[in-house]
Amino acid sequence: MASDDDRGRVLSIQSHVAYGYVGGKAATFPLQLLGYDVDGVNTVEFSNHSGYHRVGGTKATAEELERMFSVMEQNGLLRPKRVLTGFIFGAEALAVVAHTVSRLLRHDPQIVYLLDPVIGDAGSLYVSPDVIPVYRSLLPKASVITPNWFEVEVLTETKIEDAASLREALTILHETHSVPNVVISSIPMEQWLRDMTPPHIRSAVRDSERSLLCLASVRRTADRGGGSAPSRSPAPAPSTVHAACVPFIPGYFSGVGDLFSALVLGHYRTSPSGSASPPNGAVDHTVADSDGDDDDDDDDDGRVSPSLPHAVSLALTKTHAILRLTERYAYTLPPDERTATDDELDRKNPERRVRRMRGRELRLVQGRKILSGEATGELRLLREWEDFWR
Amino acid sequence: MASDDDRGRVLSIQSHVAYGYVGGKAATFPLQLLGYDVDGVNTVEFSNHSGYHRVGGTKATAEELERMFSVMEQNGLLRPKRVLTGFIFGAEALAVVAHTVSRLLRHDPQIVYLLDPVIGDAGSLYVSPDVIPVYRSLLPKASVITPNWFEVEVLTETKIEDAASLREALTILHETHSVPNVVISSIPMEQWLRDMTPPHIRSAVRDSERSLLCLASVRRTADRGGGSAPSRSPAPAPSTVHAACVPFIPGYFSGVGDLFSALVLGHYRTSPSGSASPPNGAVDHTVADSDGDDDDDDDDDGRVSPSLPHAVSLALTKTHAILRLTERYAYTLPPDERTATDDELDRKNPERRVRRMRGRELRLVQGRKILSGEATGELRLLREWEDFWR
Numbered sequence: 001m002a003s004d005d006d007r008g009r010v011l012s013i014q015s016h017v018a019y020g021y022v023g024g025k026a027a028t029f030p031l032q033l034l035g036y037d038v039d040g041v042n043t044v045e046f047s048n049h050s051g052y053h054r055v056g057g058t059k060a061t062a063e064e065l066e067r068m069f070s071v072m073e074q075n076g077l078l079r080p081k082r083v084l085t086g087f088i089f090g091a092e093a094l095a096v097v098a099h100t101v102s103r104l105l106r107h108d109p110q111i112v113y114l115l116d117p118v119i120g121d122a123g124s125l126y127v128s129p130d131v132i133p134v135y136r137s138l139l140p141k142a143s144v145i146t147p148n149w150f151e152v153e154v155l156t157e158t159k160i161e162d163a164a165s166l167r168e169a170l171t172i173l174h175e176t177h178s179v180p181n182v183v184i185s186s187i188p189m190e191q192w193l194r195d196m197t198p199p200h201i202r203s204a205v206r207d208s209e210r211s212l213l214c215l216a217s218v219r220r221t222a223d224r225g226g227g228s229a230p231s232r233s234p235a236p237a238p239s240t241v242h243a244a245c246v247p248f249i250p251g252y253f254s255g256v257g258d259l260f261s262a263l264v265l266g267h268y269r270t271s272p273s274g275s276a277s278p279p280n281g282a283v284d285h286t287v288a289d290s291d292g293d294d295d296d297d298d299d300d301d302g303r304v305s306p307s308l309p310h311a312v313s314l315a316l317t318k319t320h321a322i323l324r325l326t327e328r329y330a331y332t333l334p335p336d337e338r339t340a341t342d343d344e345l346d347r348k349n350p351e352r353r354v355r356r357m358r359g360r361e362l363r364l365v366q367g368r369k370i371l372s373g374e375a376t377g378e379l380r381l382l383r384e385w386e387d388f389w390r
Numbered sequence: 391m392a393s394d395d396d397r398g399r400v401l402s403i404q405s406h407v408a409y410g411y412v413g414g415k416a417a418t419f420p421l422q423l424l425g426y427d428v429d430g431v432n433t434v435e436f437s438n439h440s441g442y443h444r445v446g447g448t449k450a451t452a453e454e455l456e457r458m459f460s461v462m463e464q465n466g467l468l469r470p471k472r473v474l475t476g477f478i479f480g481a482e483a484l485a486v487v488a489h490t491v492s493r494l495l496r497h498d499p500q501i502v503y504l505l506d507p508v509i510g511d512a513g514s515l516y517v518s519p520d521v522i523p524v525y526r527s528l529l530p531k532a533s534v535i536t537p538n539w540f541e542v543e544v545l546t547e548t549k550i551e552d553a554a555s556l557r558e559a560l561t562i563l564h565e566t567h568s569v570p571n572v573v574i575s576s577i578p579m580e581q582w583l584r585d586m587t588p589p590h591i592r593s594a595v596r597d598s599e600r601s602l603l604c605l606a607s608v609r610r611t612a613d614r615g616g617g618s619a620p621s622r623s624p625a626p627a628p629s630t631v632h633a634a635c636v637p638f639i640p641g642y643f644s645g646v647g648d649l650f651s652a653l654v655l656g657h658y659r660t661s662p663s664g665s666a667s668p669p670n671g672a673v674d675h676t677v678a679d680s681d682g683d684d685d686d687d688d689d690d691d692g693r694v695s696p697s698l699p700h701a702v703s704l705a706l707t708k709t710h711a712i713l714r715l716t717e718r719y720a721y722t723l724p725p726d727e728r729t730a731t732d733d734e735l736d737r738k739n740p741e742r743r744v745r746r747m748r749g750r751e752l753r754l755v756q757g758r759k760i761l762s763g764e765a766t767g768e769l770r771l772l773r774e775w776e777d778f779w780r
Contacts, residue, residue, distance in 0.1 A: 005756045016406070018431045018458065019467040025430075029422050032755050040415075041408045042435060045450075047461040056461030058454055060435075064447075068408065071437040071446030075744050077409040354465050365422050366395045 007035040009079060010265065011104075013097050014086030014118075014258070016042035018057075020361040022049040022255035023087050027262035029364055030318075031084075033372040034266040039080060041068055043088045043097075049254045050126065052357045053350060062092035069100045078104060083111055084265050086258055087118045091130035098138050105141055114265040115142035116257065119151045139177035144268060144308070146183045146261040163196045167389065174219045174238045181219070181308050182239075185260045185316070186212035189245065201243050201383050210248035216312040216382055217241045237389035242309035242382035244316060249323050251330070252341050253360050256319060263315035263371075269307045309382040314373075317380040321370045325363045333359045397425040399469060400655065401494075403487050404476030404508075404648070406432035408447075410751040412439040412645035413477050417652035419754055420708075421474075423762040424656040429470060431458055433478045433487075439644045440516065442747045443740060452482035459490045468494060473501055474655050476648055477508040481520035488528050495531055504655040505532035506647065509541045529567035534658060534698065536573045536651040553586045557779065564609045564628045571609070571698050572629075575650045575706070576602040579635065591633050591773050600638035606702040606772055607631045627779035632699035632772035634706060639713050641720070642731050643750050646709060653705035653761075659697045699772040704763075707770040711760045715753045723749045 010031050015023030028038045043065070046057035060068075072078045083101055088094045105111055117135045120126045132154060139145065139155070147155060156172040158165055173179045187193060189211040194202065197213065205211040217239040330338050337359045339345070339352050346353040369375035400421055405413030418428045433455070436447035450458075462468045473491055478484045495501055507525040510516045522544060529535065529545070537545060546562040548555055563569045577583060579601040584592065587603065595601040607629040720728050727749045729735070729742050736743040759765040 005758075016430070016432065019429045019462060019465075029419065032419050032758070035755060035758075037755050039409045040406070042406065042432070045432060045435065047458050048465055048467055052465050054461055054465055056457045058450070060448070067446045068437050071444055072409060075409075075438055075442050075444055076741075076748060077438055351466075358466060365425060365427050368395075368422070368425075 005035055007266075008081035009037045009039055010082045010084055011039045011041070011078065011080035012084045012086075012262075013041045013043060013088065014084070014116075015044045015046065016040070017046045017048050019048045020254070020357075021259070021364050023258050026255035026258035026362060026364065027084060027086070029368075030259060030262050030371045031266050033368060036082070036266060039072075039077070041065070043093060049357070051252065051254045052354050054354070059089050060093065062090075062096045065093055065096045069096070080104070081111065082265055083113045084116070084262060085114075086116045086261065087126065088131065090128045091134050094131050094134045094138075098134060098141075101138070101141055110270075112143045112265065112268060112270060113141055114144045114146065114261060114268075115139070116146045116261040117151050117155060118257075119147075119154050121148055121150050123150060136177065139173070139179050142179055142181075143270075144181040144183060144264060145173070145179050146185065146257070146264060148257055149184060149187050152184060162192045166193075166196075170217050170241075171238050174217070179219070182215075182217040183264055183308070183312055184213075184215045185257060185319070186214060186246075188248075189213055197243070197245070198385060198387070201385060202245055204245045204380070205247050210250075211245045212248050213243055213245055214312065214316050214380075214382065215241060215243045215385075216309050218308050239389075241385040241388040242312070243385050244313065244380050244382045246316065246320050246380055249320075249327055251327070251360060252356075253323060253326060253362065254357070255362050256323060259322065259362060259364070260315050260319045263318055264311050267311035267314040269311065309384075313379055313382045316382070317377065318370055318373075320380060321375075321377060322362055322364065322367045325367045325370070326360060329363050329366070330359045395425055397656075398471035399427045399429055400472045400474055401429045401431070401468065401470035402474045402476075402652075403431045403433060403478065404474070404506075405434045405436065406430070407436045407438050409438045410645070410748075411649070411754050413648050416645035416648035416752060416754065417474060417476070419758075420649060420652050420761045421656050423758060426472070426656060429462075429467070431455070433483060439747070441642065441644045442744050444744070449479050450483065452480070452486045455483055455486045459486070470494065470501065472655055473503045474506070474652060475504075476506045476651065477516065478521065480518045481524050484521050484524045484528075488524060488531075491528070491531055500660075502533045502655065502658060502660060503531055504534045504536065504651060504658075505529070506536045506651040507541050507545060508647075509537075509544050511538055511540050511647075513540060526567065529563070529569050532569055533660075534571040534573060534654060535563070535569050536575065536647070536654060538647055539574060539577050542574060552582045556583075556586075560607050560631075561628050564607065569609070572605075572607040573654055573698070573702055574605045575647060575709070576604060576636075578638075579603055587633070587635070588775060588777070591775060592635055594635045594770070595637050600640075601635050602638050603633055603635055604702065604706050604770075604772065605631060605633045606699050608698050629779075631775040631778040632702070633775050634703065634770050634772045636706065636710050636770055639710075639717055641717065641750060642746075643713060643716060643752065644747070645752050646713060649712065649752060649754070650705050650709045653708055654701050657701035657704040659701070699774075703769055703772045706772070707767065708760055708763075710770060711765075711767055712752055712754065712757045715757045715760070716750060719753050719756070720749045 012024055012027055017025055024040050024042060028040055031038050044057060044059045046055050048055060085097055088097055101113060115138060118126060136155060152169050153160055156169040158169040160166050160169055170182060173182050193213060219239050337355045339356050402414055402417055407415055414430050414432060418430055421428050434447060434449045436445050438445060475487055478487055491503060505528060508516060526545060542559050543550055546559040548559040550556050550559055560572060563572050583603060609629050727745045729746045
């Protein structure tokens with residue numbers, strides 16, 4: 001079943017928008033291009049993402065979701081190999097999803113569950129605040145979580161402002177919440193972070209350039225999911241950390257996190273053993289993986305690659321390439337379609353925001369060869385950060 | 391904008407199912423693979439298609455659809471080059487869709503509108519009967535319609551049982567309802583149809599084999615859409631007919647018509663002149679068209695191909711190949727997952743039907759190279775039926 005053409009089923013529970021690419025619209029097509037059947041349960045059905053400010057549509061109630069899952073189960077249609085959950089507006093609906101995911105995992109503990117705890121960004125909430133405790137209770141079920149910076153802070157109740165608080169937040173996620181794999185796609189490279197990041201990771205971008213850090217942290221003693229360190233290692237560090245620097249692309253783009261999470265899930269391979277020392281730098285430096293040629297756990301030299309950092313490297317590479325494609329497209333638009341982000345001007349003229357949002361919808365269809373891996377490019381490789389925990 | 395990577399936007403208004411491939415799930419991925427951005431407005435949100443008999447989910451009300459289109463319009467997001475409408479349950483919802491499509495066409499008469507009048511199949515209705523007059527009122531707006539056999543009978547109130555009634559039904563669609571392009575994907579090849587079909591069309595399948603006829607009828611004096619005959623031709627025949635025979639694949643598969651309609655729309659090119667004699671047999675005999683190499687109006691020898699028959703040839707070829715792939719997959723399932731269609735046994739044991747339906751979901755993801763045109767194969771070419779009208 002797990003041939004290149006047929007990677008099995010992903011149950012994807014997230015938002016649907018008619019126009020543009022966020023939530024399920026950002027996840028489904030990329031996963032299909034990688035060979036997954038995507039069973040899409042829509043938690044909301046909106047005209048467009050909320051960045052436009054004017055939004056039409058409906059939210060599925062907890063009862064409607066319950067009924068949907070119940071009929072799918074009766075028809076034997078809840079048989080995913082992987083589960084992806086994203087935007088779910090309210091706590092009651094999230095509780096139904098949590099219950100369904102728990103049942104699925106009890107039935108098949110091999111299911112890979114990627115939880116994107118969609119809560120908000122840069123200090124503002126997208127969802128009702130009462131989802132936060134439900135997300136915390138879901139964390140131990142996840143194989144991989146992909147919170148953004150702000151979501152890590154909310155989930156761990158830790159303000160991240162230096163090396164110590166970053167370590168503290170990761171420790172809480174791995175130890176208090178038992179999450180085996182934590183991926184943070186983009187942490188702004190502020191001075192304290194630059195100071196702690198080793199040169200072999202920092203060197204991918206110039207020091208003068210604004211940049212972001214992408215970080216993957218694999219718990220050392222994992223109950224579920226593949227870890228990259230020997231599970232009986234006596235090391236006191238809670239996790240093995242890999243990271244990469246990418247240049248910051250200015251402007252507000254929606255759906256980037258949803259795309260990234262889908263690609264992490266799509267590229268993640270659970271290795272049978274789950275134990276091998278990371279062959280840092282041994283991973284093939286292309287992203288030509290659509291046919292699975294360099295997308296398996298084995299590298300050219302026969303060593304087993306750490307599956308999560310490799311998956312994150314591919315997801316980061318493709319997401320960044322799609323963002324660049326979208327940015328280049330936005331530049332070709334007439335001037336009034338590519339206005340700069342300016343909340344003050346937007347308040348005076350809301351159409352300004354709408355035009356900007358429209359011009360910055362992710363170019364997934366135009367970039368389908370990037371997503372499938374046919375268009376090769378330099379891999380943005382996550383490298384091991386050996387002294388992360390000192 | 392109409393490069394190979396970027397064919398513009400399709401507004402697709404039809405059903406969504408979480409599991410499997412009918413309606414929007416059968417249309418969206420194939421259109422994305424051909425380079426279209428698909429704006430998907432879901433008329434229903436179901437767990438699975440109705441062939442399973444047990445279905446959960448919600449239907450969008452007319453008010454919800456109205457609000458969705460209204461917000462999209464306010465945000466400037468109703469800017470499709472093409473419109474595809476499929477399953478819409480009730481007359482009120484369909485009236486909202488009809489109103490929206492009419493407004494779009496008034497604003498941009500160049501929009502290609504493919505109307506799949508989803509009413510039912512083989513004598514039974516999928517929808518509320520009061521949609522039928524609304525569909526009739528929509529017919530003159532369509533560039534192309536793709537009814538099945540039963541839907542032609544319902545729309546034209548003509549029982550099709552011989553050459554005369556087939557001609558009568560097509561005349562009603564072209565003349566009474568002003569439809570420029572009528573495509574009927576599969577007419578069972580009964581004796582009367584075999585008798586009237588010329589050998590150069592019939593010869594694609596053996597006489598002993600059960601087969602289906604696919605027929606494309608292009609009105610001779612088209613107001614909208616590309617016709618293949620000179621518009622000032624004095625010929626009395628209402629249309630130019632092209633057809634192809636394909637082998638019948640036994641068993642009930644869902645979503646086939648939805649896939650076919652999407653592919654017809656995706657491959658249909660409106661020629662600037664809309665007038666050229668059909669270079670029958672001059673079309674490239676492969677389906678390797680994903681990069682638009684042989685998918686333009688110009689053939690190798692510089693003649694202009696009839697755009698509708700060419701599009702239908704590609705759609706038929708790909709749909710048939712996907713059906714074959716699905717059939718082959720169904721054979722690999724355990725015996726209890728690939729039970730034969732038998733309504734009597736199904737009534738005694740409804741799980742029997744569910745297992746069969748699950749095993750016959752279209753293999754779109756696994757057949758993505760067929761859909762994109764990368765996997766080449768023999769083109770099932772529609773050939774001109776010169777004496778169709780005698």
